[in-house]
Amino acid sequence: MKITNKHNMPSMLQRAIEKEYTYRDKRYSITSLLDPDRVIMLKRRHNDEIEQDVTDLIFALLGTKTHFELENIDLLPNEYVEDHLEYTFENGYTLSGIIDHYDDEYLDDYKTCKAFTLIFKSDYDKWKKQLQMGAYLAYKKDGKWRKKGRIIAILKDWNKLKAQTEYNYPKFACEVINFDLGKPEEVEKMILERFDRVIELESMKDKDLPLCTPEERYNTGDKYAVKKKNNKRASKIHDTLEEAQKHLDNLEKDYPNIYEIVKREGENRKCKEYCSVCKFCDFYKEIEERKE
Numbered sequence: 001m002k003i004t005n006k007h008n009m010p011s012m013l014q015r016a017i018e019k020e021y022t023y024r025d026k027r028y029s030i031t032s033l034l035d036p037d038r039v040i041m042l043k044r045r046h047n048d049e050i051e052q053d054v055t056d057l058i059f060a061l062l063g064t065k066t067h068f069e070l071e072n073i074d075l076l077p078n079e080y081v082e083d084h085l086e087y088t089f090e091n092g093y094t095l096s097g098i099i100d101h102y103d104d105e106y107l108d109d110y111k112t113c114k115a116f117t118l119i120f121k122s123d124y125d126k127w128k129k130q131l132q133m134g135a136y137l138a139y140k141k142d143g144k145w146r147k148k149g150r151i152i153a154i155l156k157d158w159n160k161l162k163a164q165t166e167y168n169y170p171k172f173a174c175e176v177i178n179f180d181l182g183k184p185e186e187v188e189k190m191i192l193e194r195f196d197r198v199i200e201l202e203s204m205k206d207k208d209l210p211l212c213t214p215e216e217r218y219n220t221g222d223k224y225a226v227k228k229k230n231n232k233r234a235s236k237i238h239d240t241l242e243e244a245q246k247h248l249d250n251l252e253k254d255y256p257n258i259y260e261i262v263k264r265e266g267e268n269r270k271c272k273e274y275c276s277v278c279k280f281c282d283f284y285k286e287i288e289e290r291k292e
């Protein structure tokens, strides 16, 4: 991946961010396995062509700094930090991962994230799988299964006033989310199923890769505008066609044939703003071409 500096930020920021991950055949990191199917493959295949700007990666730098501070602690017996682990399965595929922290009881991962991630629990499923795969690698290393996983979430936008006034807002700038990691056999099954899927994906051309789901694309959902036929502006925008139809039926009673319903397609916010491989994705290219 190339790091660009389009906005002329001080060069040390660029140098601090530049860190290469080398892709190897049949080796997949835990984080890559958690990506949507299309993203996993496009990232690997186009790694040398992907560009990201320093300004888009500043928060990643903040995360790295946090990790650095937490790695440099005095370790207790049986405590490990920043452990690089790998395990190769009988099918020849290797799972790799860096475990932030673990001891005999817990396996932990540090996240610098926004408060809404905790409020909406939006990444919890992904976080659990990440911890499970990490626990599996640690288990393969020392034969000990850690059933307890924790995400230590550091909330970079935490607001004290909101914490005092909003009931579902995180109470502290650092929150611990506990996960039950189940049994090693269940986790092994999950990993092997993911690798089976990866093997299928590897044989597909870019254009045939399964499209990311609306949730994975952060799709905002289609809306239905009720508007006067010659106007651009809507009188009202509805979330469902049924609601819009009801509205139109009411208007028709007093103003027949004046109004209409127009569907407004939802935006794919991830594709547009956060997907590093969008340039190589035919779905995204098509949307952009349609706009032009």
Ligand code: SF4
Pocket: 036, 038, 039, 042, 211, 212, 216, 217, 268, 270, 271, 272, 275, 277, 278, 281, 283, 284
């Ligand atoms: S551009 Fe959208 S659909 Fe394409 S890979 Fe990225 S997130 Fe998925």
